[in-house]
Amino acid sequence: MNQERSVSKTILDTYNRDLRPLADKLSFELPVQAREPAGFPSVLFLGNHSSGKSSFINHLLGETIQKTGLAPTDDGFTLITHGSRQESFDGHTITSHPSLPLQHLERLGPSLVNRLKLKTLPNPVLEEFSLIDSPGMIDAIGAANTREYDFAAGVRFFAEKADLILFFFDPDKPGTTAETISILTQTLAGLDYKLLIILNKVDLFRNIRDFARTYGTLSWNLSKAIRTKDIPHIYNLYLPDQGTALQESETPGIPLSDFDQSRQEVLEEIRRTPTRRADNLVSDLLQATRKLIMHARLCSTVKLEYRKLQLKWGGISLIALIVGGLATWGAYKTWPGWQIPGSIALTCLVIAIASWGYGKWLRGQFVAKLQDLPVLDQLFADTFRHELALQERSDLRARWHGMRSVVQKTFSILHPSSIPSLFSMGRSIRKLENLQERDLPKLRREITDHSPSS
Ligand SMILES: Nc1nc2c(ncn2[C@@H]2O[C@H](COP(=O)(O)OP(=O)(O)OP(=O)(O)O)[C@@H](O)[C@H]2O)c(=O)[nH]1
Ligand SMILES: [Mg+2]
Structure with missing residues (x-):
């Protein structure tokens, strides 16, 4: 029983240390094992x-x-x-x-x-x-x-x-x-x-x-x-x-x-149920890690697309302002007086404001579309393009199938601007991948080596 309690505690600690910080930031609900002893x-x-x-x-x-x-x-x-x-x-x-x-x-x-x-x-x-x-x-x-x-x-x-x-x-x-x-x-x-x-x-x-x-x-x-x-x-x-x-x-x-x-x-x-316990706890943790990785990668794609829209239309707006400033200055040097330079400045300002506003509207559309399941399916296909191209990954597809309606609900409360930066997301995902590929198999070996049934 003591052995079982220590396994349960190790698992709970791993959830809290390695999964919870990112899960909380991405509104990802961890399984019930992450909240209370088994x-x-x-x-x-x-x-x-x-x-x-x-x-x-x-x-x-x-x-x-x-x-x-x-x-x-x-x-x-x-x-x-x-x-x-x-x-x-x-x-x-x-x-x-x-x-x-x-x-x-x-x-x-x-x-x-x-x-x-x-x-x-x-x-x-x-x-x-x-x-x-x-x-x-x-x-x-x-x-x-x-x-x-x-x-x-x-x-x-x-x-x-x-x-x-x-x-x-x-x-x-x-x-x-x-x-x-x-x-x-x-x-x-x-x-x-x-x-x-x-x-x-x-x-x-x-x-x-x-x-x-x-x-x-x-x-x-x-x-x-x-x-x-x-x-x-x-x-x-x-x-x-x-x-x-x-x-x-x-x-x-x-x-x-x-x-x-x-x-x-x-x-x-x-x-045999009691002897499956330790192994199941690790499998549950592994499963939650895989799902969180999938969720985090989807969030990264969303963040990237949102950033692209922000940069593209923000960039156009900024360029219009810079070009407008330079052209106004040049025009003022060539045609002293305010008539021509003034109209150039006004035109560029209108272009800058219009492209900024259009960018904002496009971002709003993008966020609203995250509620459509076909759009989310496409997001999944884009995010896992490489994996899906190399071989038929029915495991990925099955995981996505089980998660898609939850992901849909998540994006109704998680705005892309609240997703951490792409750099920090990349780091967190790599940590989780290490956990999945190295630490959890090791933990499983340790647990089964010490389990009373072995
Ligand atoms: N022939 C036969 N009948 C069975 C067998 N197992 C259960 N039954 C009968 O099937 C009926 C339904 O059994 P339940 O155990 O109440 O089924 P349940 O799945 O609990 O049903 P719900 O509680 O309504 O979901 C009963 O009349 C049982 O006697 C079996 O192996 N063979
Ligand atoms: Mg019954």
């Missing part, structure tokens, strides 16, 4: 509604803790953690619970906190990690209207904290609900190192053709949603103790024994 290890259950999340939790614990059913059952997040007695607490109590540092949840609004539950129970499985059950995902039109809180923000909060995320699909909806796709592509972008994809209820397939078709659809949908090089491994599972599962006399549509093995593998991954 807390107790946890496993987050996400997925479509009725895909079997709560049933799996009951199976894991060997007792019925969560309600299950075919209609959407859970409407809020439930934290299940170890306690000497079986008890249930409401959301407001949880935000001050010592073993789950969740104070920042209050920022997500009272509607989410009102639907939050904490269940404690004396189950030995929970001695090592907590479980987080979540409301199932539904279709976008319904979701937007029925949820009274920002579901994606809640998922992001718990996903950043969790050490393992299990994402459930079932044969009914192999990845096709719009909310699922948007959670995978945007909310969980960059967290795939702790994500396990599960196709549950395989006992419902009537034959191998049905299974192959559904598996293919899910893989296809995932390849569009998770834009890393490889499609993540899909664990095919079923729970043997379900009421809807086959009766003993019936023969299953497909042989199920292989899937028992798959369930054991997932259970094993869940049991």
